Amino acid sequence: MSKDRLSASRRLDVALALVVQGDYVAAIDVARAALSADPEWDEAHFTLGDIYERAGENDNAVEAFRQYLVLDPSDRMGAEVRLTLLGAAAMRDRLPPDYVRALFDDYAPRFEISLRDRLAYRGPELLSEAVRPFLPSLDRPLEILDLGCGTGLVGEVFAGQYDAIDGIDLSPRMINRARAKGIYRTLVAGDITDMPDDLGSGYGLVVAADVLNYLGDLAPALRAAHARMKPGGLMVLTLEHGKVFPFDLGPGQRFRHHQRAIAEWMEECGFEIVSDALGTLRQEKGTPVEGRIMVARAISDFAFVTSNLVAPGDPDQASGQTLH
Template sequence: MKPSPIDWRARLEACGFEGAQYVPPTFGAQVLWSWREPLAAEAALREQLEQQPEDKDALKTLISILRETGRASEEAPLRRQLHERRCRDLGVPEAQRNEVVAYLEAAETGSAPPERSSDAYVTALFDVYAPSFDDSLRGFLAYRAPERLMDAVRAALGGRRELDVLDLGCGTGLAGPLLRPLARRLEGIDLSTGMLAKASERGVYDALRAGEITSELGAATTLHDLIVAVDVLVYFGALEVLFERAARRLAPGGLFAFTVEKGTEPGYRLQPSARYAHHLDYVRSCAHAAGLRAVVEHEDTLRRQAGQPVIGHVVVLTGT
């Protein structure tokens, strides 16, 4: 990290800040940036990163300053550096890091996204988060997607039980206790072995296996009365293949139930959260192409993010 020739402490003092010589660089940067002194704030952050190269917060703030001051050519390599650190922290295998960095870049910059998230990213992310996943979702994120989806499923089933149920992207099995009363047999699939270990502890699944859900659906021969995907399609942009394969695995009268985050642009969009949002018209188009029709379809709050509600669509499909 190249140091800046600007004396940011002198700039603090010139603006009337006493004791600038004792101010840590990160705090100095915050003060200077709040005073709209971007070059001095940048100098403080570069000093901090010289002293502590692993300070991700300082790097993020520096990236923001470069972006807001129109210095994209300087921002881009630092942004890539930040994404590479994230890959390293998550334990993404080195061979897959470039594709994960490209995915995170697309999420942050709004450039053309891939059709789906990287399996390496999803696996690493949830292996790391598995131990704290439930507490984080239920507490800080006020996660209610399983309950919202199961309300819709029960309405569509009209009292039917003793079903063969497949939980796609089952994670730690938060939906498992809600699905169990409906199920003769309950199976779960997930990419993350860490999440599957937590799901197994619940003792409600008849079978759990690690796998990528599109591939698993394509290779399977078993039919299911109910297939659910709670908060899973946020890691898929294009839905055509997934819907077509899910439709082929439905028994006569079977249901495919899922949630998506609401998109306002046509098709799908990779959001800064690194999760996809889908326009409802696109979801309907994919369903129609797969020979499916909606029996339940409504908006609801699925969780919260940064203190704001995340609005999504709760959808239950069946064969046409």
């Protein structure tokens, strides 16, 4: 660490302490002093942008986030997401992979405690409940592919329902946590839209719990999943419910998907929807986060089968049932 970076780091620590105290004016002054000591420190620019946004100085926040992106085009801290929410950047069709990877690498040690205790997360349980009526129709042995497997919550909740389970996640540290549980046959750090050859094929069930929320356009992930599945296999997934077609970015920095858009992507990518319900996926700042819990069947020839398909109907309403 250079002398300037050391001085900047100390000043930035003071700025963050002032943020905790709610003194944004003083925090901005100290953060700017940190940048005067090291103008090339990308993290300091991002932190200054965050403080400006908290203080309601959105124009200055935009400038700081843009300067961060000049210094770190890979955007591991998610400045583009912040710019999008501030209305200063066009919406992309997915969150930056480097940002998502860094986010969950950092989150891994406290992931389960945070999700279960603070956010009341129930995604895997809702998916297990939704797919249970369809499991007897699946061929055995049943192999599951867990997309965005994280620390392995799906593997634990689905225990006893499969013969083997493999997982893929962008975050190597999340993968390490899942591996320590000894549940998964194969675990791979990779992108669910372009899955590596380390994973198999012919899966009878694909599970996507709280992972597709980081993608706007669902088609690449759905096509990649379909390519790994047996004809007639099932995909069960959660998505945050959105009212903007085809998707929008919510304040929690996750995408929300419109029901009609989901149905169109499913048809395009070779799936028929066999179950679609609304339910509460978790809490966010004390407010329930409503999501779709869906089961879809892979069609071998991509011909769209309309029998048993849940009609989109009113895009802002549930399609016949609600899970609690």
